[in-house]
Each structure stands twice: as structure tokens, then as C-alpha cells.
Amino acid sequence: MEAPLVGIVMHPSKDVRASVETLQRWHASGRGQLVARRIDAARLGPGIEVLDDVEFCERVDLVVSLGGDGTMLGSMRLVAARPVPVLGVNYGNVGFLVEIEPDELAAALERMSAGDYSLEPHHALEAVLTWSGARTNYLAFNDLTIVRRPGAGQVSADLTIGGLTYGYYRADAVVASTPAGSTAYNYAAGGPVLSPALSGSVVTPVAPMAGIDRSVVLAAKERYRFDIAEGTRSAALEVDGLVVGEVATGAQLEVRLRKNAGTVIRLDAERHGRTGRVKLSLLDLPVRPDQLIELIPSEVRQRLRQHDRPEPEEG
Incomplete structure (x- = not known):
């Protein structure tokens, strides 16, 4: 099967070089091809083809958005005429749409190469x-x-x-x-x-x-x-x-x-939903303290319980 053509959309001012380098290493492995928008040409390293926006939207198979929710929304609007999937990498603050952090991108690309993801439609x-x-x-x-x-x-x-x-x-x-x-x-x-x-x-x-x-x-x-x-x-x-x-x-x-005007790539819809509920609680969506604790992943709660256990007395 032909390697997918992945389009990069970058936040206009944030330093996203770490993620661009991760994408370049993935590209070098032969599992995907990379293109970017001409507007971002000066911020890219070698080996990434730049396209005008019209050609970019016509050719890409999916988009990796490097920024916050604003960049993600811009990416979805950009390709709305042909709503290819968009993966969000968080360089913003709260971030409800974006799912992964920059240090998770390499693993996310591996899963995407293996087809291990789901698609979430957006109106x-x-x-x-x-x-x-x-x-x-x-x-x-x-x-x-x-x-x-x-x-x-x-x-x-x-x-x-x-x-x-x-x-x-x-x-x-x-x-x-x-x-x-x-x-x-x-x-x-x-x-x-x-x-x-x-x-x-x-x-x-x-x-x-x-x-x-x-x-x-x-x-x-x-x-x-x-x-x-x-x-x-x-x-x-x-x-x-x-x-x-x-x-x-x-x-x-x-x-x-x-x-279904846009499509978002989800690698772990359950984790994303749980994280979104935590973020909403920080914005004062009514959640009781006991409910907030339930939103913490079970493995983290287990570690916290172990940490809180009293040390055995010597004697």
C-alpha cells in the first residue's frame, strides 16, 4: 500500500521544531510522505515539500496539526471541502480538541501506521x-x-x-x-x-x-x-x-x-473523554470532588494509594 501523504499545519508563532523533527524521522522510515503549506516554508527543515493551500488540500491523506485548539480548528476549516482526518498535537494551553502531547507523537505515528486509531466526526x-x-x-x-x-x-x-x-x-x-x-x-x-x-x-x-x-x-x-x-x-x-x-x-x-464537516483522529477516545471532563471541571463545570477523583486514570489512582500507605513501624 502506498505511504500516506501527511500534511503539516503549524501554529504561526510557537516553536514546534521538536514535532517537525519527529515527523521527519517517521518520513525517513518510509512509512509516510510529508508536505507542508508554503506559508510555513521558512520554518521547515530539509526534505519537506511545500505546496500552495489549494494543492495541499487536494493531495493530503491526513493532517497533523501542531498547536492548540485554535490551530486544530483552522486545520479542520482548511480541509473542510474534503474533510480528511486531523491529528492534534498540543502546543496550547487547555486544549479540548487536541489529544496528544509532543512527546507522544512518535508513538502516535506508529499506531497510525498500523491503523490503530478511530475517527471522530465533527459538525x-x-x-x-x-x-x-x-x-x-x-x-x-x-x-x-x-x-x-x-x-x-x-x-x-x-x-x-x-x-x-x-x-x-x-x-x-x-x-x-x-x-x-x-x-x-x-x-x-x-x-x-x-x-x-x-x-x-x-x-x-x-x-x-x-x-x-x-x-x-x-x-x-x-x-x-x-x-x-x-x-x-x-x-x-x-x-x-x-x-x-x-x-x-x-x-x-x-x-x-x-x-460531519470534519474528522478528528482519536488514538484513545476513552482517555481523551476523561481528560476533557477534567479540563471542564477546571472551568467550573459542576463536578463534586469525589467525581473529580473518579476522572483520574485507574493506574494513577493505584499509585497514589500506594504512596499514601503508612510505612510499617520498626520494632
């Missing part, structure tokens, strides 16, 4: 912004946010679901989230955490002043639209935390859920 929000005669498409794997700019007043937006007017928002921001993104800005704003098994999305206002003042959960088949209403002088449009544009009175943002 995304497809959005079309219509404003001033232009139409622009966006894709968000976590959330899509209309947020006020300082000094420019509140965000005012009418919500239409399936062609029927539902209500309006007047708030600091309006956040539309996927199930994966529901633990981020949506949760911080008081919205519900959606199960990863759920196909749907949730819309939550941030600091609402009038209109709809709580979350609205929508089914996967429901299409909805935000009509930016009178009083919105200037608001930022964010995709997965990145400012991608601006909206004001008269703009329309149509949103729908795109199922």
Missing part, C-alpha cells in the same frame, strides 16, 4: 453573510458570534427559524454554537452544554438587555437567520474566536448545521 455551522450586495461564506466548528465593538452600542438582531420570525435580541453578543463548541463561549454565557452525540446547535445571547434572554436549541434540519436590526452601528463577526468581518444594520446571516 460545523455553515453561514452565509449577505451585506452591501456581497455574499460571503463561513464555516465554524465551534461557534459563530456577532459581538459588539466597544463604544458602538449593542447588537440588535431578529431571529428567523425556518422562515418564521421567532423573536429578537438586544445584547452584547449573540453566539451560535455546535455541540463541540457549546462548552466554550456559549457555556461561559450561561448556555447549556450539548452532548457530542447530538446533531443540532444552540443560540445564546451574551448580557441580554431586551428580547430573547435565554438559549434556543435547534435541530440539525432547521435553518435560521439573523437579520441585523436598527441600532447595530458596528459589530464584529467571529468564527471560532477569530474576527473575520463586520456587520451592521441591514446585514443578514443565514446559518445551518453541516453534519
